[in-house]
Amino acid sequence: MTASGWHGARAAAIAAGCGSLSDLIEKLGRGELAVITSDAMRLDPVTAPASTVPASTVPASTVPVSTAPIPTTVRRVPSAVPSAVPQHVHYHTTPAAVSTPSSEGDDYIPSEPPSFPKLIATGLCAAVIIGSLLYVADQFISITSGVFNGDEPIEEIITPVTGDTVAGYEVSDEYGIRPFHPVTGEPNVPHNGVDLAMPVGTPIYAVGKAGDKVDVECWWDVDGGGWVVDQTATSFPGYTFQSLHMSETGCQEGPAQAGDAIAYSGNSGLGTGAHYDFRVKIDGSYVPPATKYLESAVTGKPPTDL
Numbered sequence: 292m293t294a295s296g297w298h299g300a301r302a303a304a305i306a307a308g309c310g311s312l313s314d315l316i317e318k319l320g321r322g323e324l325a326v327i328t329s330d331a332m333r334l335d336p337v338t339a340p341a342s343t344v345p346a347s348t349v350p351a352s353t354v355p356v357s358t359a360p361i362p363t364t365v366r367r368v369p370s371a372v373p374s375a376v377p378q379h380v381h382y383h384t385t386p387a388a389v390s391t392p393s394s395e396g397d398d399y400i401p402s403e404p405p406s407f408p409k410l411i412a413t414g415l416c417a418a419v420i421i422g423s424l425l426y427v428a429d430q431f432i433s434i435t436s437g438v439f440n441g442d443e444p445i446e447e448i449i450t451p452v453t454g455d456t457v458a459g460y461e462v463s464d465e466y467g468i469r470p471f472h473p474v475t476g477e478p479n480v481p482h483n484g485v486d487l488a489m490p491v492g493t494p495i496y497a498v499g500k501a502g503d504k505v506d507v508e509c510w511w512d513v514d515g516g517g518w519v520v521d522q523t524a525t526s527f528p529g530y531t532f533q534s535l536h537m538s539e540t541g542c543q544e545g546p547a548q549a550g551d552a553i554a555y556s557g558n559s560g561l562g563t564g565a566h567y568d569f570r571v572k573i574d575g576s577y578v579p580p581a582t583k584y585l586e587s588a589v590t591g592k593p594p595t596d597l
Contacts, residue, residue: 450579451485457582458589460487463566466579474515474561483577484535484570485585491538491565493556496591498532498584499524499549507553509542516568517560518542524549531575532584535568536560550591 304315451457452465464473464486472480497505508521518537523530538557547553558565569588571580583594 445578448579448581449583451582451585457485457487458586460489460567460589462486463488473563484533484568485580487567487569487585487589489556489565489567491555491557493567493589494552494591495520495534495537495554495556495567495588497522497524497547497549497551497553498527498587498594500526500593501549503549505547505549505551505553507542507544507547509537509544509554512560515561517562518557520554522547522553529574531572532588533570533572534588535570536562536566549593552591 300315301311304311307315307318309315309318450466451462453462455462462485464482466485467482469480469482471478497503497507499505503524503526505522505524510519510521511517512519512535516535518535518539520534520537520542522532522534524532534554534556536557536559538555539559541555543551543553556565556567567589569580569585571578571584581594583596586592587594
């Protein structure tokens, strides 16, 4: 660096409020000073005559204070300065609170938050979609679990109707809605079982696959079912096989095996005559009794598909 260059740099450092050139360089590195090169000015102590620019036109703040000999006269340079001529550099202190530009660019516009109606609409759409998915999943689980457990969909259950014969006994009343109750005359009464015309004292058997453990419970139905026998088998989880209007005596309550005689038909409760009323519940709800289960209850044989 030449002597004139060193003196010029030191003068610039003093004008920027720096104590030394190293202090100036550090502030430039920290971003506390900005470099503006738009003003084409230079220090030219050799060629600039002292009378070119009056001393009164030079701002006091631009006159460097130094003990070293520093030129005190400057002159304006036309805008078309040759590239070989070094330009004077102005240093300005950078304000402390200067916002940095966004990483998206100067033309980045932050997106506005969604409005409340849009949020409501989005939530409703999400609820409908999730609800539909859950319903489909529930139906799939129900169907597949039924296949694995040996159950069958309700619409595929084969149930006998009035006039059919099961194990030699005629069906006197089928599953469904009765126009009128045969005893009370009440209209549109559901009949949750299948009735067989059967004499009192006919043995009824535990329903299940060969070797199944069966639990038997006997109880009195105050709503007209008379003596009721409930039975559950190991091979049919969730199922309850139910017999109504049974005989008061002969119920074998407690543990049994599939094929054991557990009770006898009767004529208890409300009825127009001796008959056997067989019903099936799945998870606590009545379903049409399948013929195979009714036949098993009457014969003692394991349920088989017809």
